[in-house]
Amino acid sequence: MLSIPIKEFLSWKKKQLSKGGDQQAFAVLIDCICGISTSDLNSLSINSEGNLYLNKNLDFLESVWDDHLFKSHPIQYICEIAFWRNLKLKVTNKVLIPRPETELIVDIVFKIFGKKSQKLFFAELGTGSGAISIALALENPLWDGIATDIDEDVLKIAAENYTNSSKQSNLKFCCGDWWSPLESFKGKFDLAISNPPYIPKDTYERLPKEVKNFEPKIALLGGEDGLKHIREIIQKAPSFLKEKGWLILENHFDQGEKVKKLLLKNKFTSIETVNDFSGIGRFTIGRYK
Numbered sequence: 001m002l003s004i005p006i007k008e009f010l011s012w013k014k015k016q017l018s019k020g021g022d023q024q025a026f027a028v029l030i031d032c033i034c035g036i037s038t039s040d041l042n043s044l045s046i047n048s049e050g051n052l053y054l055n056k057n058l059d060f061l062e063s064v065w066d067d068h069l070f071k072s073h074p075i076q077y078i079c080e081i082a083f084w085r086n087l088k089l090k091v092t093n094k095v096l097i098p099r100p101e102t103e104l105i106v107d108i109v110f111k112i113f114g115k116k117s118q119k120l121f122f123a124e125l126g127t128g129s130g131a132i133s134i135a136l137a138l139e140n141p142l143w144d145g146i147a148t149d150i151d152e153d154v155l156k157i158a159a160e161n162y163t164n165s166s167k168q169s170n171l172k173f174c175c176g177d178w179w180s181p182l183e184s185f186k187g188k189f190d191l192a193i194s195n196p197p198y199i200p201k202d203t204y205e206r207l208p209k210e211v212k213n214f215e216p217k218i219a220l221l222g223g224e225d226g227l228k229h230i231r232e233i234i235q236k237a238p239s240f241l242k243e244k245g246w247l248i249l250e251n252h253f254d255q256g257e258k259v260k261k262l263l264l265k266n267k268f269t270s271i272e273t274v275n276d277f278s279g280i281g282r283f284t285i286g287r288y289k
């Protein structure tokens with residue numbers, strides 16, 4: 001262990017952040033490499049007397065930070081960790097880094113069903129790191145869920161994240177193309193959620209380097225108009241949802257109206273666009289009849 005004065009560490013931190021990057025990414029770096037939690041890191045500036053104990057020297061930390069800044073390498077992939085709601089999740093470059101705006105999906109579900117409501121059966125299509133399903137299953141031990149993904153390796157990481165965050169057994173994982181692994185649960189779901197790949201092809205080509213060069217294409221690209229997967233999920237949803245079951249989708253910032261029309265065409269009711277924290281119509285929800 002190396003011991004350095006907190007004041008020296010804080011001035012080094014200031015220098016690193018002045019080169020670019022954000023506080024959140026910096027906090028991920030310090031947590032994963034030094035084991036110093038974000039709250040402990042934040043409290044250093046309140047009480048800056050004394051020493052800090054680090055298991056890596058500042059030169060090493062700086063080299064990792066520079067790799068993140070100058071090669072646009074997402075810090076979550078370098079550290080293989082993402083923080084999402086109150087979860088600490090493993091992510092590799094096979095898995096989309098769960099986004100802060102997606103956290104709202106969980107709140108939308110709780111707004112519709114209430115927290116800790118009685119039994120409920122949900123499906124999440126395209127679970128990635130497992131973030132959404134794990135958050136729902138952990139908060140509601142009476143709920144049962146199935147999380148799917150097309151990529152077996154991705155699903156292994158989601159399952160690992162679930163085991164690492166819980167001793168519960170109310171979430172299962174199934175591999176396959178959208179609804180196909182759920183054939184035996186037709187008409188059984190109270191709720192289905194998906195944050196599918198929805199980026200239109202021309203937008204995908206222009207994504208920032210840190211996304212396009214590092215995150216899995218299969219998790220982002222939604223075909224020519226971005227709606228390829230959303231269309232398929234909506235069209236097949238009526239066979240899998242119970243009557244009055246809900247479908248909650250994340251979509252691209254400008255797809256809300258189109259997604260609403262698709263839901264209407266497929267006999268959904270109570271259709272609504274829900275804004276994210278930036279006021280963008282990020283989610284579209286509807287109820288099957």
Ligand SMILES: C[S@@+](CC[C@H](N)C(=O)[O-])C[C@H]1O[C@@H](n2cnc3c(N)ncnc32)[C@H](O)[C@@H]1O
Binds near residue numbers: 125128131150151198
């Ligand atoms: C935008 S990511 C969402 C990941 C995670 N749910 C989240 O919100 O962070 C989309 C996910 O859908 C999966 N996926 C892509 N095509 C699929 C398909 N045809 N069937 C099932 N899953 C698919 C990808 O592997 C990826 O994990």
